Amino acid sequence: MSRARAFVSITVAIGLAVAALLGVAAVSAGAPQKPPVKVTVNDFYFAPTAVTIKKGRSVKWVWSSYNTYPHDVHLKKGPANLKQKGSYSTKTSAVAGAHFQKTFETTGTYKYICTIHPDEMRMTITVKK
Numbered sequence: 767m768s769r770a771r772a773f774v775s776i777t778v779a780i781g782l783a784v785a786a787l788l789g790v791a792a793v794s795a796g797a798p799q800k801p802p803v804k805v806t807v808n809d810f811y812f813a814p815t816a817v818t819i820k821k822g823r824s825v826k827w828v829w830s831s832y833n834t835y836p837h838d839v840h841l842k843k844g845p846a847n848l849k850q851k852g853s854y855s856t857k858t859s860a861v862a863g864a865h866f867q868k869t870f871e872t873t874g875t876y877k878y879i880c881t882i883h884p885d886e887m888r889m890t891i892t893v894k895k
């Protein structure tokens with residue numbers, strides 16, 4: 767193989783590799799995933815207390831690092847047709863630094879409480895089509 771031919775072969779190979787990389791990038795950019803809606807868990811409130819999302823979006827609860835009391839995130843009442851209801855609540859209560867993320871695929875109204883402070887800590891998530 768001549769030096770010129772070798773150069774052409776390498777150039778074509780690099781070109782194909784770049785095209786392949788761009789192709790992958792174009793595919794992943796075609797379906798951007800919206801970031802989760804953040805809710806902070808504080809002493810003694812959720813913020814915000816009302817969240818409206820489209821189905822398929824996630825909510826991420828983040829326990830404030832300033833908390834000195836434990837809190838949990840508990841689904842008190844969800845849509846009647848909701849499956850795996852237990853997966854919508856945290857089982858443990860964290861003081862600070864924890865997070866809990868859940869994707870909502872079922873439309874409807876979700877009433878949340880902290881079971882330790884059920885009178886103060888309440889919030890609603892509305893999932894639309």
Ligand SMILES: [Cu+2]
Binds near residue numbers: 880881882883
């Ligand atoms: Cu609490």
